[in-house]
Amino acid sequence: MIVHRMESLPFCPAGVGAQDTLEMIAFEEVGPHVMEGVLRVRRKGVWYPILKGVPSFLTGALRPDLRNFCALHGLELPADPDTSLPAIEQAKTTTTFSDKWRRFKSYGLEPAHQEFLFGWYCKKFGLRDREALIAFYRDRGRILEVGPGSGFNTRFIAQHCRGTVYALDISDAAFTTFENTRDLPNCTVVQADLMDAPFPDKYFDLIVADGVLHHTPNTRNAVRSLYHKLKPGGQLFFYVYKRMGPARQFCDAHIRERFGELSPDQCYAACEGMTELGRELSRLKATVTLTRPIDVLGIPVGTHDVQRLIYYNFLKCFWNESFDFDTNNMVNFDWYHPHHAWQHTVEEVAAWLNELGVKDYHFNDANPNGISVLAVKSES
16 A cells, blocks of 8 residues: 655545645556545545546445445445435436446547547637647646546647646546546546536636536536636636427427436437438438528528438437447437436526626537537636
8 A cells, every 4th residue: 555645636625625635545556547546635534536547536326336445445435425316316417428438438539530529629619720729728737628528639638738637527437538548647537526526716727518517417507616617817618508499309308208218228229210310311412492491490591401400400310421320329329318418598608607707708600509608717
């Protein structure tokens, strides 16, 4: 057993004050990484496990099963005080994403994936190309990515950032991200709830939360929680689902009600028909031109690709030739299986930012079914 002091890392879990000393006890080390151990607050008798190289700050219903870990290392099981409905419901969503990122560990790491995904990031940030995206990250001191999934974007940021990058995920995606970034010395991965992110307030230059905040119990509160972790003058990027037209809302609610009750395996299978529909419609390469809007359904005038027309207005039937069938199917699963999957309007999101006193923010028109926001925290 090796004990390390933790002055070099900024962890400050809820209830741990500045006067408390956090120390790390290593049970197993591989190279520079503690693969198994605990973070301990000696004065309070509080400890957090390090599992598979990742410190885990989850509590209550979200905490991983530690019975074998405690038995092996002679530790007392932590109490589980939080059995509230929000925690239990968040645990359901966490189960979905733990399963997803155990299956799709190489998502975004393949060249064909990256051409599409980083092109999309450029649109969401309002940047012209990949070089501009690299420059956007280059001089940051501390960056936090929330909900990294496979870690492909965390890896890209750390490779092009002169500072330190932290990745935080509530699900087992934290372990996938660690494995995909463990060779990068400026990257640290933690497993935690973003609502209780174990970092000081006013700490980060940039926080990236792409497609994750709408999977929390309350998207507005999630934005506020991350905003507190941002330095004055720092930037917060987040992407959330946009409230679609009534036909799409009906289909989404109808399908999600049924698919949410399925196991992950059952839901993947149930999504295959929609994925096949998306593929076949896409390969038609057919378009229709509407000279009159269908306002009641939110469909504008113009020339529409048939697959996109169905996709944006009636049914999530995603298809992209950059991905294989299973990965395309995963995107549809990702929409319909999570317990929490809120949709919002631009007006709602603007109201949240105004409540926080944000004066400088931009909405970037990346696609019709999402809202991309880049906000700057006021210096005051």
